[in-house]
Amino acid sequence: MTARPVNPAIGAGLEPDGCCAPAVPPSGCTLVDLIWRKGEIEYWIRFGRPRFKWIADHERRTVGFAPGSVFAFVRWTANGYGTTASRIDILRAADAGRPCQTVPHVQPGAEILLKQHGWPRVARVLEAIDRIEAIGIPPGDVVPDYWRHLHHRLSANEAPRRYTRLRHAAWLKRREVMP
Template sequence: MAATSPTIAPPLAVLAGRTSAAPLTRVSLAHIKHRINIYLRFGEPARTIRLDRWRRVAMFPPGAVFCRIRWQANDYGTIRWQLMVMQACTPLDVAQRIPGVLPGAQLLLHAEGEAAVRAVLARIDAIEALGIAAIDVSPAYWRTLGNRLSARLPLPEYTAERHAVWLAGRALP
């Protein structure tokens, strides 16, 4: 019994010092020139690990919002454009399984195809032009944008007033 207590004590001490014991969401990123480019458009990883020349893993704490873009090509040109805005979650939250995202995340927006991805990138640029960080945008806006995109309806603008309402609602108990 005495032999097991020294081995148990250090991990508990490490967990007690952390602000959150929830595991980090791991997002795989890659870049092979003229073939594949999987990168973050926005998001603030808690840590990034470089695996080799071509691959990295970004780690996000629960609640973090990030955008991953996937571009693929073959000998004949581009074969895939994909953009996903996701929110990292805790083990108790509902999460979707997404390739390259472990253990999963809440999918806020999914755009597939060059036209859809470019439309969303234009919205992200417009948000950043307002001086608002894309990671601070309301998750409801990303869901609305994704729904409008899939229904082929006009895409809504994100305004400073809408952002102020989101921040005020988040501050309420």
């Protein structure tokens, strides 16, 4: 089956965010392969603003993110006995020519801000994302240090601090001052 570009306004399972659907990904894009076989293997983007979307077939698609953009990549697999693996990675798309970590299904790689596996920890990350969205902040705009903080606190079985509007305002001010 041949792959075909998709008009994001029609829908590829993600918000369009005003992106276009070129036949070739823009140079420097970090590409993420998504798979969806209901009840067996489900890889999806929880948040992020893709610049490129491409549907290979009804189970496989690829999305691309601009350098520096932050997104959450969720991977879940199961068999006849139940869940075999669940994980979430919050990643920052790599800048062209810069070093990055390798992540399965992410080309060429990305900076890992948060990495959790096991459903209890994945669920806690998803709850944190929901709380951030509930206060009206897009999770992709959150200060990257918060995702690192969340990773470390969950890894140590400690309660993480909540992300607040005040912390977000401080991040926006810091970004204005420091490039």
